[in-house]
Amino acid sequence: MSNRDKALQLDSFWVRNRKSGGLLLRQEARKRFVALLRFLMLFGLCFLILQPVLDKISVSFMMEKDLYDTTIIVVPRNLTTENYTLAAYLLNLNTSLLNTTVISLVTALLQIIACTLAGYGFARFEFPLKRFWFACVVLVIVIPPQTISSSLYLHFRYFDVLGIFTRLTGGPINLKGSPLPYLMLSATAMGLKNGLYIFMIRQYFKSIPYSLEEAAYVDGASTLGTFLKVLLPQAVPILVSCFLFAFVWQWTDVFYTRLFLPTANTQYLSIRLSGMAESLRTYVSTRRGITTPPVGYIMQMISTGVLVVVGPLLVLYLVAQRWFIESISATGLKD
Amino acid sequence: MKTGRTSRRTIRQRRAISGYLFILPFLIGFLAFMVRPMIQSIIMSFQSVSLSAQTGITKTWVGLANYVYAFTIDPEFNQMLVDEVIRMVTHSLATMVLAFMIALLLNQQFKGRALARAIFFLPVILSSGVLVGIETDNSLIIGMKELITQSNTMNFGNALFGLLSASGVGTPALEVVNDLITAVYDIVMASGIQIVVFLSGLQTIPRSMYEAAEMEGSSAWESFWMVTFPIISPLLIVNMIYTIIDFFMKTDNLIMEKIHEEMFINLKYGFSSALSWIYFAVAIAMIGISSLIIRKGVRHYE
Numbered sequence: 001m002s003n004r005d006k007a008l009q010l011d012s013f014w015v016r017n018r019k020s021g022g023l024l025l026r027q028e029a030r031k032r033f034v035a036l037l038r039f040l041m042l043f044g045l046c047f048l049i050l051q052p053v054l055d056k057i058s059v060s061f062m063m064e065k066d067l068y069d070t071t072i073i074v075v076p077r078n079l080t081t082e083n084y085t086l087a088a089y090l091l092n093l094n095t096s097l098l099n100t101t102v103i104s105l106v107t108a109l110l111q112i113i114a115c116t117l118a119g120y121g122f123a124r125f126e127f128p129l130k131r132f133w134f135a136c137v138v139l140v141i142v143i144p145p146q147t148i149s150s151s152l153y154l155h156f157r158y159f160d161v162l163g164i165f166t167r168l169t170g171g172p173i174n175l176k177g178s179p180l181p182y183l184m185l186s187a188t189a190m191g192l193k194n195g196l197y198i199f200m201i202r203q204y205f206k207s208i209p210y211s212l213e214e215a216a217y218v219d220g221a222s223t224l225g226t227f228l229k230v231l232l233p234q235a236v237p238i239l240v241s242c243f244l245f246a247f248v249w250q251w252t253d254v255f256y257t258r259l260f261l262p263t264a265n266t267q268y269l270s271i272r273l274s275g276m277a278e279s280l281r282t283y284v285s286t287r288r289g290i291t292t293p294p295v296g297y298i299m300q301m302i303s304t305g306v307l308v309v310v311g312p313l314l315v316l317y318l319v320a321q322r323w324f325i326e327s328i329s330a331t332g333l334k335d
Numbered sequence: 336m337k338t339g340r341t342s343r344r345t346i347r348q349r350r351a352i353s354g355y356l357f358i359l360p361f362l363i364g365f366l367a368f369m370v371r372p373m374i375q376s377i378i379m380s381f382q383s384v385s386l387s388a389q390t391g392i393t394k395t396w397v398g399l400a401n402y403v404y405a406f407t408i409d410p411e412f413n414q415m416l417v418d419e420v421i422r423m424v425t426h427s428l429a430t431m432v433l434a435f436m437i438a439l440l441l442n443q444q445f446k447g448r449a450l451a452r453a454i455f456f457l458p459v460i461l462s463s464g465v466l467v468g469i470e471t472d473n474s475l476i477i478g479m480k481e482l483i484t485q486s487n488t489m490n491f492g493n494a495l496f497g498l499l500s501a502s503g504v505g506t507p508a509l510e511v512v513n514d515l516i517t518a519v520y521d522i523v524m525a526s527g528i529q530i531v532v533f534l535s536g537l538q539t540i541p542r543s544m545y546e547a548a549e550m551e552g553s554s555a556w557e558s559f560w561m562v563t564f565p566i567i568s569p570l571l572i573v574n575m576i577y578t579i580i581d582f583f584m585k586t587d588n589l590i591m592e593k594i595h596e597e598m599f600i601n602l603k604y605g606f607s608s609a610l611s612w613i614y615f616a617v618a619i620a621m622i623g624i625s626s627l628i629i630r631k632g633v634r635h636y637e
Binding site: 227306309 | 347349350351352353354355356357358359360361362363364365367368369372373376437440441443445451452453454455456457458459460461463466519520523524528531532535580583584591594595611612614615618619622
C-alpha cells in the first residue's frame, strides 16, 4: 500500500524533484505517507469504537429470521421496527424514561451545586485543615463506592430498604423505600464520581484570575454576591460539562440506583435494561409457550434495548459535544 | 499599622469561615455518608455478620479470620488478585501509550480532526454503568460469545501468536502481547478522557519551541523527547492515576464481581468487606508505586 503510494509520487514529481535534488520528493512522499498512515490508524481505531454501535443498529432493524440467515451480514432483508416496540414494552419505556430523566436531572443538579460550592471553597479560601479536607476529596475519588457499599447497604436495609433480596435474586420487585437517601447523598456531594467533579471545578476556578474577585471586593460586593455574580458566569463551561457528565453517568448507573432508589413503584431504564434478558424470557414463555428464547434473539433484543437507552445520550452528545470535551481540556492542564 | 493588621486578620477569619461554609455540604456528606460506613465496613471486616428475620443483624468478632480466609483458604481470590494486578499494569501502560499516541495524531492538522476527537471521546459515554458488560451478563450469551471470539476475532491474533512463538520469541512476553492485542477494544474504550487530557497538554506547547529546536538542529525524534515529552510528563501522573482508578472501579472486573457475589448472593458481609479492603489497599499501593516511578522519571527531565 505504502509502496504504491510512493511510486505514484515518483511519477508525478519526477521532473521537479530532479531540480530540487530529491528534496521535494522526499518531503512530499513523507507527508503523504504520514497522512495515509495517520488516516489508517485513526480510521481503524474509530471503527473499533463505532463498530459495536453500528452493529447494534443493523441488528435492531432485523426480523428474527434474518439472524439465522447466513447471507445477511449487515443490511437486514426484512426491515422491521417491531424490535423497538418490544424493547419499549420490556423496558417499560414511558414510565422508566420519565423516572430516569427526572432522577438524572435532579441528582445532577444537586450534585453540581454541592460540588461547585466545595470546588470554589477549595480553590479560593484559606482555612484551617484545608489540605486535610482536600485529601478527603481525593479519598472520595479513590475509594470505590463498592468498598463501603456493604455497610451502606446494611445501613439502608436496616432503615428502609427491606426487600432488596427479592429484587436482587430476580424475583418480583417489591421494594419499599424513598429517593430521599440518594437525594441526600447528591446534595452533599457524595453521589456518583462527585469527588472528580469537585476536583475539576476547583481546577477551573483556580485558572480564573483572582483580580476579578478583588475588583468586586473593592467595589464592596459580599463574598456570596461575588461568587454568584462574578465567578459563576465565568465558570459556566465547566459547570455545564460537569452537569452533563453527572447526567449521563447517572442515566446509565445501576450501582447507586439499585442500592438507594426505590425500584418498586418506579422503574429506571438502567435497571430495566440489566434485567432485559429475564423479562424477555418471561415475555416469550407467556406469549409463545417456549421456555427460553434463542440466544441470538436475546442478543438482538439487548442490542435494541441498549440503543433505546443510549439514544437520548447520543443525541445529547451530538448537540453538546463541545461542552463535554473542552472542559476536560481546560481542567487537565494544571495539576 | 496595628489597626490595619487586626482588620486583615478578621478578614482572614471571615474568609476562613466563608471557606468552611462553601465546603459545608461536602463536609456533611463526607462525615455522614463516607466516614461512618467506612469505619463500619472496616469493623465489619473483622466480624462475622449474619442476618436473620427474627434477630436482625448479629455480629460476632472474629479478628483476622476473614483476611486469613481470603488469602489462605478461598480457592480463587489469590489468583484473581494477582491476575487483576497484572492486567492492571499491562492495561494501564497500554492505555497511556495508546492515549498518548492518539493525542499526538490528533494534534496534527488534518481534515476531520474534530470528528475523530469526538469519536474517541464517545466511549466515556458508551462504556458507563449498565452498558459495561450488558452483553456478557447473560450466562447463555457468555458461551456463545466465547465461541464467536474463538472462531472469528482471534484469528489474526492467533496467527501472529503462532508465528512468533514458532520463531522462538519468549512465551511469557508473548502472552502479554497477545492479551493486549485481544484487549485493544477494552483499552481504546478506556482511554477517552486520557486522550483529551494529553491533547490539551500538547496544544499548550507553542509552535515556536519546535521551531527553535529545529533551528538548533534537532530532528523530529529529538524534539519529541526534548520538547514534547518533558512538557507533557506532569500529565502522565494525572492520567496514570485516573487510568488505575478507572480500571479498579470497573464493575466488570473479576474481584468486583466476587465482592458483589459474596455480599449479595452468599450474604457474607464480613468476608466481602474484608475483600474490598484488601482490594482497596492494593489499588492505593498501585497508585502510590506508579506515581513514584513516574515522578522519578519526570524529575529526570527537569
